Amino acid sequence: MDRQLLSKILAQMKKNLREGKNIGDMKVGALLALGHQLEAIFYYLGHELGTNLKIKPVKEISQVPDEINRIITEFNLGKVEITESTEEIVQLKLKDHSSIKDLIKKGIRTSGSFCSFEAGLLAGVVEKLSDRHCFAQEIGCSLQTGENYCTFMIVFQKD
Secondary structure (H helix, E strand, O other): OOHHHHHHHHHHHHHHHHOOOOOHHHHHHHHHHHOOHHHHHHHHHHHHHHHHOOOOOOOOHHHHHHHHHHHHHHOOOOEEEEEEEOOOEEEEEEEOOOOOHHHHHOOOOOOOOOOHHHHHHHHHHHHHHHOOOEEEEEEEOHHHHOOOEEEEEEEEOOO
């Protein structure tokens, strides 16, 4: 995923919408910035679900990691380990999530990222928690690495 390109496209889309201008061409660019269309669709679906969960915003960004852990547990999304958390990013390992738990047991491997739904879901959840726009990306898939977890990075957008 080209985060810088996507960030620029989304900023331009926001500006155009405020000015009542068309954004159709930029939506295509956003899809291209996200990668393959299917990955973009799954990311979008996960994001929509994440933003529609009944989640109360936190008062401080420092509370986001604990809330991510609580929400993932509450909604049976897997097991999480927060590996890094700053004002700019949250990085985590997600184990036993539904996209891969049966596949990893069968020894199935892939050459690309597989968990775009979970990345979108994490972005949506963190946006709802923090009231800040963010992007999430899978940076290590267990179907690539053979590890028993996938690694995700959530980046807060600076306005």
